[in-house]
Amino acid sequence: MARSPKNPFTFIEVLEQHVREKRVSFHVPGHHNGTVKNGDLPLPFSKIMPYDLTELAHLDDLHDADGIIQQAQDALGNLYKSKSRWLVNGSTVGNWSMLAATVKRGEQVYVQRNSHKSVWNAIEWLGLKPILLTPEIERGTGIPTVVQLETIQEAIEQYPNGKAVLLTSPTYYGDMADIRAISSFLNSVDIPLLVDEAHGAHLIHPHLPMRSAIFEGASAVVQSAHKTLPALTMGAWIHYKENIDEERLKHALASFQTSSPSYLIMASLDYARSYLENLSDDDWSSIQMSHAKFVLEMKRAGFIVKVGDDFTKVTVLTYPKNGLVFSQHLASIGIDVELAAADHVLFCLPLRELKGQEINHWIKLIKNAARHVPVIEEDETIFPFPKTNRVSSLYTFDDHPEVKRVPFEQAIGHIAGETVIPYPPGIPWILKGERITAEKIKVLTDWISLRRKLQASRHVMIKQIDVIVEEF
Numbered sequence: 001m002a003r004s005p006k007n008p009f010t011f012i013e014v015l016e017q018h019v020r021e022k023r024v025s026f027h028v029p030g031h032h033n034g035t036v037k038n039g040d041l042p043l044p045f046s047k048i049m050p051y052d053l054t055e056l057a058h059l060d061d062l063h064d065a066d067g068i069i070q071q072a073q074d075a076l077g078n079l080y081k082s083k084s085r086w087l088v089n090g091s092t093v094g095n096w097s098m099l100a101a102t103v104k105r106g107e108q109v110y111v112q113r114n115s116h117k118s119v120w121n122a123i124e125w126l127g128l129k130p131i132l133l134t135p136e137i138e139r140g141t142g143i144p145t146v147v148q149l150e151t152i153q154e155a156i157e158q159y160p161n162g163k164a165v166l167l168t169s170p171t172y173y174g175d176m177a178d179i180r181a182i183s184s185f186l187n188s189v190d191i192p193l194l195v196d197e198a199h200g201a202h203l204i205h206p207h208l209p210m211r212s213a214i215f216e217g218a219s220a221v222v223q224s225a226h227k228t229l230p231a232l233t234m235g236a237w238i239h240y241k242e243n244i245d246e247e248r249l250k251h252a253l254a255s256f257q258t259s260s261p262s263y264l265i266m267a268s269l270d271y272a273r274s275y276l277e278n279l280s281d282d283d284w285s286s287i288q289m290s291h292a293k294f295v296l297e298m299k300r301a302g303f304i305v306k307v308g309d310d311f312t313k314v315t316v317l318t319y320p321k322n323g324l325v326f327s328q329h330l331a332s333i334g335i336d337v338e339l340a341a342a343d344h345v346l347f348c349l350p351l352r353e354l355k356g357q358e359i360n361h362w363i364k365l366i367k368n369a370a371r372h373v374p375v376i377e378e379d380e381t382i383f384p385f386p387k388t389n390r391v392s393s394l395y396t397f398d399d400h401p402e403v404k405r406v407p408f409e410q411a412i413g414h415i416a417g418e419t420v421i422p423y424p425p426g427i428p429w430i431l432k433g434e435r436i437t438a439e440k441i442k443v444l445t446d447w448i449s450l451r452r453k454l455q456a457s458r459h460v461m462i463k464q465i466d467v468i469v470e471e472f
Helices: 010-020 043-051 068-080 090-102 117-126 149-158 179-188 246-256 263-277 281-300 323-332 356-370 438-450 458-462
Strands: 083-087 108-112 129-133 165-168 193-196 220-223 236-240 305-307 313-317 344-348 391-393 403-407 464-468
Touching: 010 043, 010 068, 010 263, 043 263, 068 083, 068 236, 068 263, 083 090, 083 246, 090 117, 090 165, 090 193, 090 220, 090 236, 090 246, 108 117, 108 149, 129 149, 149 179, 149 391, 165 179, 179 193, 236 246, 281 305, 281 313, 281 356, 323 344, 323 356, 438 458, 458 464
Parallel strands: 108 129, 108 165, 165 193, 193 220
Antiparallel strands: 083 236, 129 391, 220 236, 305 313, 313 344, 403 464
16 A cells, blocks of 8 residues: 555544644533543543544534635545535435435436435435436346436437436446446536446546546536445545536535534545545555455355446345345354345455455355355346336325325235335335336245345335325
8 A cells, every 4th residue: 555645634633633632622512522421431432532523613614614624625626536525424415415406396307217215315305306217137137237328318308308317326236337428418418417426436546447427527426435435434425517506516415414514424534535545556456456356266166246347346146035044144154245135145345455365264254154055056137126118207296195005916006105125225126106016016025025124114014015096
């Protein structure tokens, strides 16, 4: 790792100086520089609390930055060749703010169907009218990937007057859209491209096969630094270009984010920026080579492995119903995976060089876990993503519609009155406002029997769901 940083950790240094001065706290937070405690507080927390500060004059204000926070955000923008701002409520608040800055209540927005729940929540509460863009389905695995340019063109032709396109790239599984081609087309029709790039903050090196959308023409990009970089959970940032209404964006960020931002999260964001900025060419080469070695050793061990455009995401395929059991055996020997689905598990590899010794140790443990759960031995379609039209609209309503609760089998063909989300990955399986198909009910029933974690109403777990009462 490079040892002479291009930019010092200025924000962290200011916090350290504040703590060294042993200042008296007559301000919030209530632990008062960590002095309000008893012997039950673990030592690591005791050491962290003095750095949990607030908007003192010399520590700047995230919502009106003109000092040390603005300097750090400028350093971030220099790295991503954009205007950049920190987010302390995760990519969720970035997705809300991108939409609020570009699409007004009642207007249309073109949205990738396999978007995160934060996107759909924002669309509902902001009163937007979504046009659904169906992603391509990967042959062999059936995993949903990215939206093609042709789908976007078809959507604009069928449903003109949309005010923005919101895509997810990379996807949860590491697949990336052709952002350069898509943004070029959208620029020609004066429609901004918004990208939920929560899992792509690390995709910055010019030698990578595919890079962050902010380098490829997107108007605004949201990234969760905490997902792939060494930042604390909820640490994220947003990058944007000149065709985004900056005043609307700033107003949205100030409205949707907490008025008491965590200085610990912000300090970790500055560190994550510095970590990424100071990776040398040799570091990048070593990281990619070691990740490739991990994948090779997994394949040699007999696993069927999918790696998308993002080299840090590795999906291991299993027989139907074996993925969840496989993850349980992994957890029992101390290996926790990012996602466990009925028929696959997802590994998120760290952005550092993996040493040969640890790779060998991991492979041995993973093989031991797999002895109890057979994994598939050849490619076959196993992931049943909902089949829908390439482009479709979502049933929307201004007021609360009349709903009724029915058993699963009676819901087929009706419009869903609620959303059902497997978590992770947080991508809705059934969206409020879309038709419920027999396929969706079958898969949902299987998931309930397998006890897959779902974010849904309690009655869904006993195989009942709310549907819209339609007037004919």
